[in-house]
Amino acid sequence: MTTATETPRSAGRPRTAVLSRERILEAAFKLADVRGADFTLAALARNLDVRPSALHHYFASKDQLIAGMRGQLTSRIGDHGFDTLPWHVAILDWARAYRLTIGAHPGIIAALATLPVDDELESIIDYERIASAMLRDGFPEHRVVPAIVAIESFIIGSALDSLAPEDNLRPVENATLAPHLTEAEHAARAYADAQSRSAAIETFEYGLAALVAGLRSTTLQ
Template identity: 80%
Template sequence: MTTAPEAHRPAGRPRKAVLSRERILEAAFELADTKGGDFTLAALARNLEVRPSALHHYFSGKDELIAGMRGQLTRRVGDHGFETRPWHVAIAAWARAYRATFGAHPGIIAALATMPVDDEPESIIDYERIASAMRRDGYPERRIVPAIVAIESFVIGSALDSLAPEDNLRPVNNPELAPHLTSAEERARAHAAELRTTVTMETFEFGLAALIAGLVAAA
Protein backbone atom coordinates (compact mmCIF):
# COMPACT_ATOMS: atom_id res chain seq x y z
CA MET A 1 0.00 0.00 0.00
CA THR A 2 1.36 3.35 -1.03
CA THR A 3 1.06 6.13 1.53
CA ALA A 4 0.84 9.79 0.72
CA PRO A 5 4.08 11.68 1.22
CA GLU A 6 4.32 13.57 4.47
CA ALA A 7 3.46 17.25 4.11
CA HIS A 8 6.35 19.54 4.84
CA ARG A 9 6.25 23.22 5.74
CA PRO A 10 7.60 25.28 2.81
CA ALA A 11 11.09 26.53 3.32
CA GLY A 12 11.73 30.23 3.75
CA ARG A 13 9.75 32.97 5.44
CA PRO A 14 5.98 32.68 5.94
CA ARG A 15 3.79 34.38 3.36
CA LYS A 16 2.28 36.77 5.88
CA ALA A 17 4.31 38.85 8.28
CA VAL A 18 3.97 37.84 11.90
CA LEU A 19 1.60 40.14 13.76
CA SER A 20 3.35 42.47 16.18
CA ARG A 21 2.71 45.70 18.04
CA GLU A 22 4.85 47.62 15.55
CA ARG A 23 3.05 46.15 12.55
CA ILE A 24 -0.34 47.00 14.05
CA LEU A 25 0.72 50.60 14.68
CA GLU A 26 2.09 50.94 11.17
CA ALA A 27 -1.19 49.67 9.71
CA ALA A 28 -3.16 51.96 12.02
CA PHE A 29 -1.28 55.00 10.72
CA GLU A 30 -1.90 53.92 7.14
CA LEU A 31 -5.61 53.49 7.83
CA ALA A 32 -5.89 56.79 9.71
CA ASP A 33 -4.16 58.61 6.86
CA THR A 34 -7.02 57.60 4.55
CA LYS A 35 -10.00 57.21 6.89
CA GLY A 36 -9.19 59.68 9.67
CA GLY A 37 -9.31 59.05 13.38
CA ASP A 38 -12.76 57.43 13.37
CA PHE A 39 -11.52 54.15 11.88
CA THR A 40 -12.59 50.95 13.63
CA LEU A 41 -10.56 48.05 14.97
CA ALA A 42 -12.58 45.80 12.69
CA ALA A 43 -11.37 47.77 9.65
CA LEU A 44 -7.81 47.63 10.95
CA ALA A 45 -8.08 43.87 11.41
CA ARG A 46 -9.33 43.48 7.84
CA ASN A 47 -6.35 45.44 6.52
CA LEU A 48 -4.03 43.19 8.52
CA GLU A 49 -5.96 40.08 7.40
CA VAL A 50 -6.50 38.92 10.98
CA ARG A 51 -9.47 38.54 13.28
CA PRO A 52 -10.26 41.56 15.49
CA SER A 53 -9.62 39.40 18.53
CA ALA A 54 -5.97 39.06 17.45
CA LEU A 55 -5.48 42.79 18.00
CA HIS A 56 -6.55 42.49 21.63
CA HIS A 57 -3.42 40.51 22.40
CA TYR A 58 -1.56 43.81 21.90
CA PHE A 59 -4.14 46.54 22.61
CA SER A 60 -7.13 46.30 24.92
CA GLY A 61 -9.13 48.68 22.73
CA LYS A 62 -8.96 51.63 20.41
CA ASP A 63 -8.03 54.10 23.16
CA GLU A 64 -4.93 52.08 23.98
CA LEU A 65 -4.12 51.82 20.28
CA ILE A 66 -4.39 55.60 19.86
CA ALA A 67 -2.16 56.01 22.90
CA GLY A 68 0.39 53.72 21.27
CA MET A 69 0.25 55.76 18.08
CA ARG A 70 0.86 58.94 20.04
CA GLY A 71 3.73 57.35 21.90
CA GLN A 72 5.39 56.28 18.68
CA LEU A 73 5.11 59.78 17.20
CA THR A 74 6.41 61.32 20.42
CA ARG A 75 9.52 59.15 20.23
CA ARG A 76 10.05 60.38 16.69
CA VAL A 77 9.87 64.01 17.86
CA GLY A 78 12.91 63.48 20.09
CA ASP A 79 14.56 65.37 22.95
CA HIS A 80 16.18 68.48 21.41
CA GLY A 81 18.40 69.24 24.39
CA PHE A 82 16.07 70.35 27.15
CA GLU A 83 18.53 69.15 29.79
CA THR A 84 21.33 71.43 28.59
CA ARG A 85 19.77 74.24 26.51
CA PRO A 86 17.56 77.11 27.68
CA TRP A 87 13.94 75.97 27.51
CA HIS A 88 12.95 78.62 24.96
CA VAL A 89 15.73 77.49 22.62
CA ALA A 90 15.07 73.77 22.95
CA ILE A 91 11.33 74.17 22.59
CA ALA A 92 11.67 75.91 19.22
CA ALA A 93 13.48 72.86 17.82
CA TRP A 94 10.95 70.59 19.56
CA ALA A 95 8.03 72.50 18.01
CA ARG A 96 9.47 72.19 14.50
CA ALA A 97 9.97 68.43 14.92
CA TYR A 98 6.52 68.07 16.50
CA ARG A 99 4.86 69.85 13.58
CA ALA A 100 6.69 67.79 10.97
CA THR A 101 6.08 64.49 12.75
CA PHE A 102 2.41 64.93 13.60
CA GLY A 103 1.72 66.79 10.36
CA ALA A 104 2.73 63.66 8.45
CA HIS A 105 -0.42 61.99 9.81
CA PRO A 106 -3.13 64.68 9.75
CA GLY A 107 -5.98 62.18 9.89
CA ILE A 108 -5.17 61.22 13.45
CA ILE A 109 -4.14 64.62 14.87
CA ALA A 110 -7.50 65.42 16.47
CA ALA A 111 -7.67 62.05 18.24
CA LEU A 112 -4.09 62.36 19.43
CA ALA A 113 -4.45 65.92 20.62
CA THR A 114 -7.60 65.35 22.69
CA MET A 115 -6.52 62.16 24.42
CA PRO A 116 -5.32 62.29 28.05
CA VAL A 117 -1.68 61.33 28.49
CA ASP A 118 -2.05 59.49 31.81
CA ASP A 119 -1.69 56.04 30.24
CA GLU A 120 0.89 57.01 27.63
CA PRO A 121 4.39 57.12 29.16
CA GLU A 122 6.26 58.59 26.18
CA SER A 123 4.19 61.78 26.20
CA ILE A 124 4.41 62.06 29.98
CA ILE A 125 8.20 61.82 29.79
CA ASP A 126 8.24 64.38 26.98
CA TYR A 127 6.14 66.92 28.89
CA GLU A 128 8.11 66.27 32.07
CA ARG A 129 11.33 67.06 30.19
CA ILE A 130 9.90 70.41 29.08
CA ALA A 131 8.44 71.27 32.49
CA SER A 132 11.72 70.42 34.21
CA ALA A 133 13.68 72.71 31.89
CA MET A 134 11.23 75.58 32.37
CA ARG A 135 11.31 75.22 36.13
CA ARG A 136 15.12 75.03 36.11
CA ASP A 137 15.22 78.28 34.12
CA GLY A 138 13.00 80.03 36.65
CA TYR A 139 9.73 80.06 34.75
CA PRO A 140 6.76 80.63 37.11
CA GLU A 141 5.44 77.20 38.01
CA ARG A 142 1.80 78.26 37.70
CA ARG A 143 2.48 79.25 34.07
CA ILE A 144 4.38 76.16 32.91
CA VAL A 145 1.42 74.02 31.88
CA PRO A 146 -0.44 76.92 30.19
CA ALA A 147 2.73 77.75 28.27
CA ILE A 148 3.18 74.16 27.10
CA VAL A 149 -0.47 73.92 26.06
CA ALA A 150 -0.25 77.24 24.21
CA ILE A 151 2.76 76.10 22.18
CA GLU A 152 1.34 72.66 21.51
CA SER A 153 -1.99 74.15 20.39
CA PHE A 154 -0.16 76.44 17.98
CA VAL A 155 1.91 73.56 16.61
CA ILE A 156 -1.13 71.33 16.08
CA GLY A 157 -2.97 74.16 14.34
CA SER A 158 0.05 74.81 12.15
CA ALA A 159 0.29 71.13 11.24
CA LEU A 160 -3.32 71.24 10.04
CA ASP A 161 -2.80 74.58 8.32
CA SER A 162 0.03 73.06 6.29
CA LEU A 163 -2.62 71.01 4.48
CA ALA A 164 -4.56 74.07 3.35
CA PRO A 165 -3.79 76.03 0.16
CA GLU A 166 -1.14 78.67 0.71
CA ASP A 167 -3.53 81.37 -0.49
CA ASN A 168 -6.49 80.24 1.61
CA LEU A 169 -6.92 83.81 2.95
CA ARG A 170 -6.80 85.32 -0.51
CA PRO A 171 -10.16 86.79 -1.61
CA VAL A 172 -9.81 85.55 -5.18
CA ASN A 173 -13.32 86.23 -6.46
CA ASN A 174 -14.08 89.45 -4.59
CA PRO A 175 -10.81 91.31 -3.90
CA GLU A 176 -12.67 94.63 -3.92
CA LEU A 177 -14.41 93.58 -0.70
CA ALA A 178 -11.09 93.32 1.15
CA PRO A 179 -8.41 95.48 -0.48
CA HIS A 180 -6.21 95.55 2.62
CA LEU A 181 -6.40 91.80 3.09
CA THR A 182 -5.66 91.27 -0.59
CA SER A 183 -2.59 93.50 -0.43
CA ALA A 184 -1.36 91.89 2.80
CA GLU A 185 -1.80 88.39 1.41
CA GLU A 186 0.14 89.28 -1.74
CA ARG A 187 2.93 90.83 0.31
CA ALA A 188 3.14 87.76 2.54
CA ARG A 189 3.58 85.50 -0.46
CA ALA A 190 6.16 87.83 -1.96
CA HIS A 191 8.09 87.92 1.33
CA ALA A 192 8.10 84.12 1.55
CA ALA A 193 9.39 83.96 -2.02
CA GLU A 194 12.19 86.38 -1.14
CA LEU A 195 13.20 84.05 1.70
CA ARG A 196 12.96 81.06 -0.64
CA THR A 197 10.43 79.31 1.55
CA THR A 198 6.71 78.68 1.55
CA VAL A 199 4.06 80.95 3.00
CA THR A 200 3.02 78.15 5.34
CA MET A 201 6.52 77.63 6.69
CA GLU A 202 7.23 81.35 7.04
CA THR A 203 3.92 81.79 8.85
CA PHE A 204 4.81 78.97 11.23
CA GLU A 205 8.28 80.35 11.97
CA PHE A 206 6.93 83.86 12.51
CA GLY A 207 4.16 82.65 14.80
CA LEU A 208 6.45 80.34 16.75
CA ALA A 209 9.03 83.07 17.35
CA ALA A 210 6.33 85.54 18.40
CA LEU A 211 4.67 83.04 20.72
CA ILE A 212 7.88 81.99 22.44
CA ALA A 213 9.01 85.61 22.81
CA GLY A 214 5.63 86.48 24.31
CA LEU A 215 5.80 83.59 26.76
CA VAL A 216 9.31 84.59 27.81
CA ALA A 217 8.23 88.20 28.30
CA ALA A 218 5.09 87.19 30.19
CA ALA A 219 7.22 85.34 32.72
Protein backbone atom coordinates in the same frame (compact mmCIF):
# COMPACT_ATOMS: atom_id res chain seq x y z
CA MET B 1 17.79 15.56 12.88
CA THR B 2 14.11 14.91 13.65
CA THR B 3 12.59 11.91 15.39
CA ALA B 4 9.68 9.87 14.07
CA THR B 5 7.25 11.83 16.25
CA GLU B 6 8.51 15.29 15.28
CA THR B 7 7.05 17.35 12.44
CA PRO B 8 9.76 18.93 10.28
CA ARG B 9 9.54 22.68 9.91
CA SER B 10 8.73 23.90 6.44
CA ALA B 11 11.48 25.79 4.66
CA GLY B 12 11.30 29.50 3.95
CA ARG B 13 9.38 32.28 5.62
CA PRO B 14 5.86 31.94 7.06
CA ARG B 15 3.10 32.82 4.60
CA THR B 16 1.86 35.72 6.73
CA ALA B 17 3.93 38.25 8.64
CA VAL B 18 4.07 37.72 12.39
CA LEU B 19 1.76 40.15 14.18
CA SER B 20 3.54 42.63 16.43
CA ARG B 21 2.89 45.94 18.15
CA GLU B 22 5.01 47.76 15.57
CA ARG B 23 3.20 46.15 12.65
CA ILE B 24 -0.19 47.04 14.12
CA LEU B 25 0.84 50.67 14.62
CA GLU B 26 2.23 50.93 11.10
CA ALA B 27 -1.04 49.58 9.67
CA ALA B 28 -3.05 51.91 11.90
CA PHE B 29 -1.20 54.96 10.58
CA LYS B 30 -1.80 53.85 6.99
CA LEU B 31 -5.50 53.32 7.67
CA ALA B 32 -5.86 56.65 9.49
CA ASP B 33 -4.15 58.47 6.62
CA VAL B 34 -6.96 57.24 4.37
CA ARG B 35 -9.97 57.14 6.67
CA GLY B 36 -9.04 59.51 9.47
CA ALA B 37 -9.56 58.69 13.13
CA ASP B 38 -12.98 57.13 12.47
CA PHE B 39 -11.48 53.76 11.51
CA THR B 40 -12.46 50.74 13.59
CA LEU B 41 -10.37 47.95 15.07
CA ALA B 42 -12.34 45.58 12.86
CA ALA B 43 -11.22 47.48 9.76
CA LEU B 44 -7.65 47.47 11.00
CA ALA B 45 -7.83 43.72 11.61
CA ARG B 46 -9.07 43.18 8.04
CA ASN B 47 -6.14 45.17 6.67
CA LEU B 48 -3.78 43.00 8.71
CA ASP B 49 -5.62 39.81 7.71
CA VAL B 50 -6.18 38.81 11.34
CA ARG B 51 -9.16 38.46 13.65
CA PRO B 52 -10.02 41.55 15.78
CA SER B 53 -9.35 39.47 18.89
CA ALA B 54 -5.70 39.19 17.82
CA LEU B 55 -5.32 42.97 18.19
CA HIS B 56 -6.59 42.88 21.78
CA HIS B 57 -3.47 41.02 22.84
CA TYR B 58 -1.57 44.27 22.12
CA PHE B 59 -4.26 46.97 22.51
CA ALA B 60 -7.32 46.42 24.70
CA SER B 61 -9.23 49.28 23.05
CA LYS B 62 -9.03 51.82 20.28
CA ASP B 63 -8.06 54.48 22.82
CA GLN B 64 -5.04 52.39 23.77
CA LEU B 65 -4.16 52.05 20.09
CA ILE B 66 -4.40 55.82 19.56
CA ALA B 67 -2.22 56.32 22.64
CA GLY B 68 0.32 53.93 21.14
CA MET B 69 0.27 55.88 17.89
CA ARG B 70 0.92 59.11 19.77
CA GLY B 71 3.73 57.47 21.70
CA GLN B 72 5.38 56.38 18.48
CA LEU B 73 5.08 59.88 17.01
CA THR B 74 6.50 61.37 20.20
CA SER B 75 9.51 59.07 19.89
CA ARG B 76 10.03 60.32 16.34
CA ILE B 77 10.00 63.95 17.51
CA GLY B 78 13.05 63.41 19.73
CA ASP B 79 14.66 65.21 22.67
CA HIS B 80 16.20 68.40 21.17
CA GLY B 81 18.37 69.20 24.18
CA PHE B 82 15.97 70.25 26.93
CA ASP B 83 18.36 68.88 29.54
CA THR B 84 21.16 71.24 28.54
CA LEU B 85 19.73 74.09 26.44
CA PRO B 86 17.50 76.94 27.65
CA TRP B 87 13.89 75.86 27.26
CA HIS B 88 13.12 78.66 24.80
CA VAL B 89 15.93 77.45 22.52
CA ALA B 90 15.17 73.71 22.68
CA ILE B 91 11.45 74.31 22.19
CA LEU B 92 12.01 75.77 18.71
CA ASP B 93 13.48 72.62 17.15
CA TRP B 94 11.05 70.50 19.15
CA ALA B 95 8.13 72.46 17.72
CA ARG B 96 9.46 72.16 14.18
CA ALA B 97 9.93 68.42 14.52
CA TYR B 98 6.49 68.07 16.13
CA ARG B 99 4.80 69.93 13.27
CA LEU B 100 6.50 67.83 10.60
CA THR B 101 5.81 64.58 12.43
CA ILE B 102 2.09 65.03 12.98
CA GLY B 103 1.72 66.81 9.66
CA ALA B 104 2.70 63.56 7.97
CA HIS B 105 -0.43 61.94 9.44
CA PRO B 106 -3.18 64.60 9.32
CA GLY B 107 -5.98 62.06 9.61
CA ILE B 108 -5.14 61.26 13.20
CA ILE B 109 -4.35 64.78 14.48
CA ALA B 110 -7.73 65.43 16.11
CA ALA B 111 -7.71 62.13 17.98
CA LEU B 112 -4.14 62.66 19.17
CA ALA B 113 -4.96 66.16 20.39
CA THR B 114 -8.00 65.17 22.45
CA LEU B 115 -6.89 61.92 24.08
CA PRO B 116 -5.50 62.28 27.65
CA VAL B 117 -1.79 61.50 28.04
CA ASP B 118 -2.36 59.35 31.14
CA ASP B 119 -0.56 55.98 30.92
CA GLU B 120 1.11 56.93 27.61
CA LEU B 121 4.74 56.76 28.66
CA GLU B 122 6.51 58.48 25.76
CA SER B 123 4.36 61.62 25.90
CA ILE B 124 4.58 61.86 29.69
CA ILE B 125 8.38 61.67 29.51
CA ASP B 126 8.42 64.28 26.75
CA TYR B 127 6.20 66.74 28.62
CA GLU B 128 8.15 66.14 31.83
CA ARG B 129 11.37 67.02 30.01
CA ILE B 130 9.90 70.31 28.82
CA ALA B 131 8.36 71.17 32.19
CA SER B 132 11.63 70.45 33.99
CA ALA B 133 13.55 72.73 31.63
CA MET B 134 11.06 75.56 32.04
CA LEU B 135 11.10 75.34 35.84
CA ARG B 136 14.89 75.12 35.86
CA ASP B 137 15.01 78.35 33.84
CA GLY B 138 12.70 80.20 36.23
CA PHE B 139 9.37 79.88 34.42
CA PRO B 140 6.45 80.39 36.84
CA GLU B 141 5.18 76.99 37.93
CA HIS B 142 1.51 77.89 37.52
CA ARG B 143 2.19 78.96 33.92
CA VAL B 144 4.09 75.85 32.76
CA VAL B 145 1.15 73.69 31.72
CA PRO B 146 -0.78 76.57 30.05
CA ALA B 147 2.40 77.47 28.15
CA ILE B 148 2.92 73.90 26.92
CA VAL B 149 -0.73 73.64 25.89
CA ALA B 150 -0.54 77.00 24.07
CA ILE B 151 2.57 75.94 22.13
CA GLU B 152 1.13 72.53 21.29
CA SER B 153 -2.17 74.06 20.16
CA PHE B 154 -0.27 76.39 17.85
CA ILE B 155 1.75 73.49 16.42
CA ILE B 156 -1.35 71.39 15.77
CA GLY B 157 -3.09 74.33 14.09
CA SER B 158 -0.01 75.00 11.97
CA ALA B 159 0.17 71.35 10.92
CA LEU B 160 -3.41 71.57 9.70
CA ASP B 161 -2.77 74.95 8.07
CA SER B 162 0.08 73.42 6.06
CA LEU B 163 -2.54 71.29 4.27
CA ALA B 164 -4.45 74.35 3.09
CA PRO B 165 -3.69 76.27 -0.15
CA GLU B 166 -0.86 78.80 0.10
CA ASP B 167 -3.27 81.65 -0.60
CA ASN B 168 -6.05 80.39 1.64
CA LEU B 169 -6.64 83.83 3.17
CA ARG B 170 -6.55 85.76 -0.13
CA PRO B 171 -9.84 87.30 -1.23
CA VAL B 172 -10.56 86.52 -4.88
CA GLU B 173 -14.07 87.40 -5.98
CA ASN B 174 -14.47 89.90 -3.13
CA ALA B 175 -11.00 91.46 -3.28
CA THR B 176 -12.44 94.94 -3.78
CA LEU B 177 -14.20 94.64 -0.41
CA ALA B 178 -10.94 93.89 1.39
CA PRO B 179 -8.14 95.90 -0.25
CA HIS B 180 -5.96 95.96 2.86
CA LEU B 181 -6.27 92.21 3.43
CA THR B 182 -5.55 91.56 -0.24
CA GLU B 183 -2.36 93.64 -0.21
CA ALA B 184 -1.26 92.21 3.13
CA GLU B 185 -1.73 88.65 1.86
CA HIS B 186 0.26 89.45 -1.27
CA ALA B 187 3.03 91.04 0.80
CA ALA B 188 3.17 88.00 3.10
CA ARG B 189 3.62 85.59 0.20
CA ALA B 190 6.21 87.85 -1.42
CA TYR B 191 8.18 88.02 1.83
CA ALA B 192 8.06 84.24 2.20
CA ASP B 193 9.34 83.86 -1.37
CA ALA B 194 12.22 86.24 -0.60
CA GLN B 195 13.16 84.01 2.36
CA SER B 196 13.00 80.91 0.13
CA ARG B 197 10.22 79.52 2.29
CA SER B 198 6.67 78.49 1.69
CA ALA B 199 4.02 80.78 3.10
CA ALA B 200 3.03 78.07 5.59
CA ILE B 201 6.56 77.66 6.95
CA GLU B 202 7.16 81.42 7.14
CA THR B 203 3.88 81.84 9.01
CA PHE B 204 4.78 79.02 11.38
CA GLU B 205 8.25 80.41 12.12
CA TYR B 206 6.89 83.91 12.70
CA GLY B 207 4.12 82.70 14.96
CA LEU B 208 6.40 80.35 16.89
CA ALA B 209 8.97 83.07 17.55
CA ALA B 210 6.26 85.51 18.65
CA LEU B 211 4.58 82.93 20.90
CA VAL B 212 7.80 81.86 22.62
CA ALA B 213 8.88 85.49 23.10
CA GLY B 214 5.50 86.31 24.62
CA LEU B 215 5.64 83.30 26.94
CA ARG B 216 9.14 84.22 28.06
CA SER B 217 7.85 87.63 29.15
CA THR B 218 5.51 85.88 31.64
CA THR B 219 8.52 84.90 33.74
CA LEU B 220 8.30 88.44 35.12
CA GLN B 221 4.65 88.06 36.13
